[in-house]
Structures are given as C-alpha cells and as structure tokens.
Amino acid sequence: MTADVFLFWFLAFMTIVSGLGVVLMANPIYSALSLAMTMISVAAIFVTLQAYFLAGVQIIVYAGAVMVLFVMVLMLFDLKHELQAFTRGRATGAIKIATVGILSGLVVGAVTIGLTIGGKNQAEVASATKAAGIVDTTRGLSEALFLKNVFGFEALGVLLLVIAVGTVALSRSKGGTHARD
Amino acid sequence: MTSMGTTTFEVAVNLIKLVLVFLMMVQLVPILVWLERRGSAFIQNRFGPNRVGPLGLLQLLADAVKFLTKEDFAPEKGNRLLFYAAPVFALVPAAVAYMAIPMSVPLKFNEYTFLIQGYEINVGIVFILGISSLAAYTILMAGWGSGSKFSLMGALRASAQIISYELALGLSIVGIILLYGTFNLSEMIHAQQGIFSFNAFGHNISASWLPNWGIFYQPVGMILFFAATFAESNRLPFDLAEGEAELVAGFHTEYGGFKMLMFFIGEYGHMMIASGLMATFFFGGYSIWNLTPQEVYQWCFNLIGNEFWAGAMNSLLHFLSYLVKFGIFLWIFFHVRWTLPRFRYDQLMDLGWKTMLPWALANTMITALIIFVTSYYVL
C-alpha cells in the first residue's frame, strides 16, 4: 500500500465520519465543527486530485468564512442540547431513511457498474489520464475562468452583489447600527 | 505538493527539520515576550523585568514554571470539550502556517537538497491564508466554550474582525501575486533576488544599487498588508477583542495557566507569520540586499574552498539576513503596540471595509492594468 492509497482511505474515512457527525450530533455546535472538519478533509481530497488552488479556496471560503459564519450564528443563539433533534413519525421516517439508503445504493451501484462494464476499465482510465496531462495549473484555471467563462463569472459577481444587499436588508436593525439618537 | 523524500535518510532529515522549525517557533515566543516587556519598558522609561537572571532573561523561565504549576480549572457553565480543545487549536494553525515560510537558500548535501523551511507547498500563499483563516474557530471555541458572556462577546468581536480583515489581507497581496505570477513562496523570493530590474514596453529598466524587492512595485499593497496583519493577529491598535472596562480580557478571560500560554504562543505565532510573510512578499525574503545567492555562494566558495561548507555558509548568511528582516518587523509590531492608541470598534470596521478594501481593490485593478499595458505594448 503506497502513501497515496493510504492517504485516500484515511481522508475518505475522515470525510465520512465527520459528515456523519454533522447529521448525527445532537448539539448543533458540534455539528458545525464536524462540518468544518469535513470541509478541511474535502480540501485535502482536492489536493489528492491535484486541484491545489481549489483546495486553498475551499479552505478559505468554506472553512474560513462560511463555516465561521455558521458557528458564530449558533453561538449567538446559544442553542444547547436539542430536545427534538430529529423528526418524528414512523412511516415518513422509514420512507426517508429508505429513500436515502436506496439512493446511495443506486448511485454507488451505477458508478461501479458504469465504470467497469459500460465504460473503460481502470487501466484505460489511468492511461487516459496520463495522456490528457495534468490540468491543474492555476494559470489554466484562470484562463478558463476569465476568458471562456467570463460571462458566468460576471453573473456570479452580480449574484453576490444582490446577495450582499439582500442579506443586509434582511438583517439590519431599525435605524441602522450607527443610529445616533 | 510536498514530498518528504525517497530515501530513509532524506525522510529522517526532513522530519527532524520539521520538529526543529516547530521548536524554533515555539522557543522564540519567550524571547519575544522578554523583548516586548523590555522594549515597552524602554519606551515608557521604566526598567522592565530585571530581577531574575542577567537582564531579567531568566524571568521567562520563571514565568514558564509559574504557568505550568498553576491550578488547571475549567468554568462550570462552559463546554469542557471546546474549552480544552481551543488552546490546542490556537497553536496548530499558527505552527502549520509558519512552517511553510522559506527561511534560507536550500542546502545541498551530496545528492540531496534540503529546503530550509518546514515543508514546501506549491500554492503556499493560498495555503497560509487558508490555514490562518482557521484561527477564527479557535477564538469562537474558546469564547463559547468558556460559558461567559465576556468571553463570548470578545470572541464575536475578534472573529468578526478577523473575517473582515481577511478580505483586505487577501486582496492586498493579489497585486504582488499578479506581479510574480506565482503562489509559491520560494519562487516569489527567487523573483525578488538580484538588482532592481523590470521590463516595461519592451525595454529593460534597472538600477544596480537597489534590490529587486516587492515593496518597490507594490508600496500600497505593502502598507495594506501590514495593517491587515495587525488586525489579523489582534494586536494593537486593533486589539478590540480585549478591553478591561467592558470585556475584561476578551475570549480568553476564563483561561489561566498553561492554556493561557498556548493562546499566547498562538498570538505570537501570528505575528511571526505576518513578519515572515512581510519579508517574503515585499522585502525579498531571505535574499541579501541586491545580491543573488549565486554571488554570495561564489564569495563563500572563494573564502572556504569546500563546496559543502561554502553552501552551508551561504545558507547561514541568508538565514541571518532573513532573521534581521523578521526581527525588524517583529520590533515594529511591538513598537506600534506601545506607541499608538487603539481604535474604537466601529472605526475598526469602517477602516477595514470602507477604506482598506476599496484601496486594495483599486491597487489590484491598477496593478493588473499596468502589468497588462506594460507587457502588451511595445514602444
């Protein structure tokens, strides 16, 4: 077992465990902290897939900003233990769990079947990867972003502006935070 | 990414190096504390610690012993898990980020090349920014885990401040990243070595008496970056997380003993990262004024005659150069703390969002424009 393989299994384990932690922890603060852990693990997975820049962005944006926001809000609310952490109702609960189970089973099945029978086998995939070359140069990413997909990029900028305005409008206090009188 | 080497020897050396850099960072803290106390005393016309040992140097040891032997208690209303985890998390990101900063030219030994830094990372800048942005968790964990309203309010202030200044911090160095076209710290230092020289409109412009440092290209970025790092490390004039009158000591109000010490190390670690990055981005990293490492190596070789020892001396000289720059910035941190008054919180936020962010944006745009114009057009 080489280091890369070990790394993958380790990260996969971390991701799944901390992901389960998000859903299963009764205290939302622990949920949020495990989600942050998941984010960092996902960033590490990005690194194993050689998407270095996006790994950095994942940490800065998700772990560094979005999740801090979550944690901050939770701490502000000061929610301790939840009495009713999960929904009740046996029938719907069973359907929900079944849905999730079947869905994950289907996807996993589809992936394994699709990749080994319908498509190329692993050796071919591996050779195809070598032929295609490594895509992650940050330069390549920026060229694709700012030249080919510049319209989407601009649209995202507009979206962010709208979101910023909307968020401020939603959460402002009457008279503004700097009201003098 | 990063590789620990292939042979056992290389891996062993790299691991030892990792530990050494970590220890260096941790061990610098007491020295810096002493320096800060003596320095502040000097500024305020006092003596400072001078009883224990020569020049009060052993005071540090005494403090450490005091911290270690203090009672280790946790507040009753708090969350014990987070309360104990927070100091550890304060230490880890700072150490991890600090280790990615190169401190000298790589040392060649037989067929091996050892980098004088914890480890090298391809997208080092993004990595360091990302890791140091995790500091907000520590603060929130400590603040909430203490179960005290002063801690919580201090934590909210501090983390909001860190997130806000993260923007200005990140944007202020976009200019320098554009300039050198790399996220790699070593490459960035490499690009700043030698004499001041750049290409514009198809001509080369150079000045042999100046080093090729980033500050000459990005003065605005430098100022913004330095100011933002003050806010990031919660130092004066931006230490709004603390306040005797309203918040006591902010998020670490409830901490004492060794856990307190770890927060201290974290704070000083942030200062060290900031100083190291300042040197790396804007002052040529470990490079010596306007000389390239090859020139220095040649000089060493002429002096000694042995390739390995000449290389070692070369690395040592550059390491000293790095330390000088590093020390100067740390001293500026101290000096600012003891000379400038602090801001009010709304002023702090105004400064971050309404002043530094627009300037950083303008700096980015103008830099991009100038780079484009000067490289695209030939006169």
Place this chain on the structure above:
Amino acid sequence: MPETNIITTIGPEHYLVLSALLFSIGMAGVLLRRNLIVLLMSIELMLNAVNISFITFSHYSGKVEGQIMVFFVMTIAAAEAAVGLALAVSIFKRFKEVNIRFFEHLKG
C-alpha cells in the same frame, strides 16, 4: 482485463462513491434533522459532495471546466449560506425558535 485490487488501486469510482455517500449523508440530514441551521449545513454537505465529483471528473478527463464548475458552486454555496443564515437570524430574533416544524404555518 487485468484484475485490479479495489483496496490498493484508487480510481475515479472510489472518489465518486465517496461523493455519493457524502451526498446521501447530507440528504439524510436535510430529511431528518429539525434544526434550521443544521439543515443549511446539510445542504452545504451535499454541495461539497457534488464538488468532489466535479473535481474527480475534471482530474480524470484532463479538462479544467470541472474546476470552474466547482468555483461557481462554491460561490453560490457561500451566497446561499449568507442568505439562509440571515433568514434564520431574523426568524430567530422574532420567534426565538429554530425548529423547522415551527415554521410550517408560515403561509403567505
């Protein structure tokens, strides 16, 4: 077809299965949890799972477009989190409650 060991040879399907599992976990969270904010977090989890798939395809097909998509997803996730939290905060300020069951009757 040469026999490959599923443990020692990591291929795209490993990542895709990981992604699928993470997605399912997130979905379970959305379906089962009651705390509004935990719901938002579960959505983030699902988005992250999708991001893993994108990066995997991008890496194994040698095209950079997948990463662009991830970039977009991240932005939108951040935006969604901001608005969601703002809503949660204003609801909490008014009702002192974040249980999703509590909002069933917010009909227009």
Place this chain on the structure above:
Amino acid sequence: MNQQALIAILLLSPVVGFFLNGLRFRSKNYILAGTIATLAVVISFVCSVLLFLDLVGMPPEARRITANFFEWIAVDKFKVNAGFVVDQISSIMILIITGVGALIHLFSIGYMHHDKGVTKYFAYLNLFIFNMLILVLGDSLLTMFVGWEGVGLCSYLLIGFWFNDSAKAAAGMKAFITNRVGDAAFIIGMFILFMTFGTLNIHELNALAPTALEASWLGAVTLGTLMLFIGATGKSAQIPLYVWLPDAMAGPTPVSALIHAATMVTAGVYMIVRLNPLFISAPNTMMVVAIIGAATAVLAATIGLTQHDIKKVLAYSTVSQLGYMFLAVGVGAFGAGMFHLMTHAFFKALMFLGSGSVIHAMHEEQDIRKMGGLRKYLPITHATFFLGWLAIIGIPPFAGFFSKDEILWKAYSSSAGHILLWAAGVIGAALTAFYMTRLMALTFWGKSRVDKNVHPHESPISMTIPLIILGILSVIGGWVGIPHVISQYLGEVPNFWEHWLAPVIRILPLAPAEHGADHEALEWTLMSVSVGVAAISAISAYIMYTKKEGSADRVAKAFGPVYQLVNKKYLVDEAYFKGLINPLIRGSKNLWYYVDVNIIDKATYKVTDIVRGGGSFVKSLQTGNMQQYAMYIGVGVVVALSFVLMR
C-alpha cells in the same frame, strides 16, 4: 509609439483621473483635484494630437487606426468587439473633446473653488470625457451606445450636481428622462439595422449601405435611420425633444460649456456624419433631418430673443446652432456639419465660459436685466466674448462665418436642399445676430444696472487663460475651411477641411440647376445676403438696446400676445404635460380602473375560484413541512434513477 497603446492611454487617462478623484470625493482640496483632472485630460489631448499627426502622415485613403482590445459580446452571429477607430472624423472629435475639455477643466479650477463637492465634480468631468471618447471612437453602434448612455449619465449627474436644490435635481431628471425617450428609439434603430444588415459595426454598415438605397417611407433603412435620428434629437436637443437643454443650465456653468454646448449635444450630429452612407441611402430620413434642423434653428432662435437669463439665452442659441448642424447633414453637407460642429464648439464654449466668468463676477446673478456696463469691470471677459459674438453672428473672417455660410450655400445648392431651407437658415441667422447682440448690449454695454451690493471683478488667471485661447480659436478656427470662391482671391489657399474629410464622406452632387457659369456669382449673392441680414439685425439690436432705452419694451408691448407666447417658450413644456404626460397618466389610470380592475381582475378571480376549488383538494398534500417536500423530491429521484438503471 504604438498606436494601440496611444488609444489605450487616451481612453484610460480620464478613467484614472476619475478613480483618483472619485476615491477621495470628500476632499475639498480644489487645487489637487483640479490638477489631477486637468492633467488626465491634457494627457489625453497629447495622445489625440499624436494620433492626429500619425493620421496626417498616412496616405489619405488609408487614414484609419483601429484598436481591438477584446471581444465584448459574442452570441452566435452577434459579435461586438471593444474596438475603437481613429479616422478622419473621430480624430477631429477627440481633438475637440480633449482640447476644449482640458481648457474647461482648467477654467473649472477657478470657477468651482468655493464648492464643497469640487472633487466629486472633477471626477464626474473626467468620467464624462472618458464616455465621450468611447462614444466617438467606438467602432460599432453598440460601443457608441455605451458612450452615448455614459455621457447621458454624466450629464444627469452634473446637471443635478447641486441636488440639494430640488429644481436643479428636477432639471437633471428631466434631461435624463427626455433622453431615455430618444435612447429607446436609438435601440430600436439598432435592432432594425442589425436585422437588416446583420452587423452593428459602423465600417461594415457604411460599406453595405450603398447597396440598400431606398425611396419608400417604410423601408428598413429609412426606419432604422429615422429611429437613430430620434435618438439624436434626444441627445442633441432637437424638436421635439429639445426641452431638456434649457433646463440643463441648472448645472455648473463650465459643465454647460463642455457638455451642453461643445461636446455631448453634438453627438447626434457626429453619429449621422459617422453613418453618412447609410443616411444617404435613405433620402426620406435626410429630408426629415433637414426640416427638423431648420425648424429647430428658427424656433429656438425666436425663444432666445425673449429670455432674460444669460445662460438660457446661450442654451437656446445652442439648440438653434445644433439645428443648423442638422440642417447641414440633412442636405447632405456632412463636412459642413462637422465644420460647424467644430467652430461652434470653440465659440459656444467660449461664450459659456464667458458667461461663467460674468456669473462668477456677479456673485451668482444670472439675470441680464441686472447687468450692463460690465465692459469696464471685466475687460478680458468682454474682449473674448466680443470675439465669440462676432463669430456666432457670422461676420467674416471669424470662424462662424465660414461654417455657417457653407451650410447655407449647401442648403440652397445641394440636390437635397431647397430654397425654403435656405430661407429658414437666413432667418435663423438674422435672429441669432439679434439676440446675441441683445445679450452683448444688456450684459456688457450701456449703463450699469448692477445692484449696489455687488462689486464685479475680473476672474482669476486660471479662468481667463481658457477664455483667451478659445477666443483666438474662435477667430482662426474657420480658416481651415475657406470656400473656393473666397480663397481664389487669397492666393489659392486650399480648403484643408474638405480634403481631409473627402475619403470618408460622400458628397451629394449639386442640384442640376446650379451647374453653370453663374454659380459663383450666386454663391457670392447668397453670402452677401446672409451677412447683410445678420449685420442689419445686429445693428438694429444694438441701437434698440443701448441707444434708445425702452424701445425694446415698446416693441414687446406692440407684439403683446406673441411676445408672451414666445417668452413662455411657446408653452411647449405645458403642452407636453397637457398633451402627453397627463393623458398618459390619466389613460393609465383609466386602463387600470376599467380594464385591469373590471375585466382582467374579474376574469382572474373566476380562474382563481376554479383553481381554489382544485387547490383545496390538493391542499392536504401541502403540509408546510419542508422536509416532506424534500422527501418527495428524493423519492422522485429514486424512481427516475431506478427507471434509468433498470432499463
């Protein structure tokens, strides 16, 4: 130097100025702000001169510098580049814009020094220069439209610059909304042209245009160009959309000089000159342009006779002079239109700046009835204003004479011209001479009617230098286009203007009747008629307003109702409100009440009743439990996915 780089610097220098001043807009340091802004425009001016010299150095047919910076929009066949063109026409425009613009920036330093928002003001001015440059340099109609809207924005910002005064803010809004009407037409025009020719690139449009000559009223080219012309009437203040320009005088006076006299309002003329082959292909549009131009020239001039506000007089004069330019381009004399555009830019900017100097000296007093005898207090202003006056009334050899005479001659002689158009032009010239002389007489000559508390003083040097430079230009500006009939007696001075523009402008042939030996004599006759009429009119105005006090009032009384009507600007604003805006509001209200409330709402209520019936059945599914909905989605996905996989 690389020409593309020159164009980039030309465009970006004002932007840099805009950001430098815009980022520190609270500063009151007028010297710094003014220096930054002026320097930015001066850099642009230097670039313009260099580009112009480059053009001169090229062979006449190849005089065209293009710069494609990037692909702006690419949707299927619709491709627009951020491309800019410097050719014979736009090079003149950028020289005027940056040259006159720089002088006005300089003037503003002195004029605005007491103002609180001076830094903001200079930022706006620089932004305006940038947008105007985009407008004139853009190589496609869409790029041009970006500048077109940009200058509209800056115009709005600057008219309403003192927005604390609600009347001034309202003037800004009026300008903006009136322009929107024109802009809507402009956009429609672009749609039509794109559908017809499949491109918006001006060069390609001009190349395709000669193949599309049409005589009907409803042809695509005619409609398209008409729509563009309506856009031009908005921007260039022609009938029926001229009403905003007089109100735009609410802005600072240098702004009036720069935007509402020298540059922005000429954009419509410039646009038509740019597209001259296209307009020639649509004779009916040309006719409309000429008639509207002539009508505006006369109408605005009559209103100008009765105004008492120094800036309002100049504003109506501007409208009238713009009418001349449209008359010129309408009869196919594109060169003459551009020529008048340039000379007008000189002398009207001069007069506005002069009026600014007067207003400055009079402590914000604008009513000419309270002036008089200012000659001895403001010697430099008076001298330069005097030159501008001679230029605008068309006294040879001042600039206005050559351009105006060229227009009148073409209005008479061109195959698209008519004697009535010429007559309108001459009447306009006479009226112009009258009201400008009235303005001079009431402001500078005669007895002083200045208030006791006001002590007029000459303006500082930063204000007088631009006046002097513009004064000189008003004298010599016309000498580049001396017509053949005169120049043959001056030793065959070539007509630089025509030679310069010849490769890019199609010249309509003279009307058949004008060929022949006596055409020179005819030209002399017409010229002397127009100069003579103007001179008589000017002299009579001089006598009326300086020698015989009260005669003006007697004349006004004699004309009674007519005078009142003209003085109230023909009640056009009121008519617009009565005839257009109020009916629109009333109509909308009626539409709302009768159609919306009674018909649509009732119909929808019926539909809702039906839907509600169905909805109450389905309601049981909608529990408000969001997680249940999510579950439905999940189940749906599972079903769909298993269907796909099992197939």
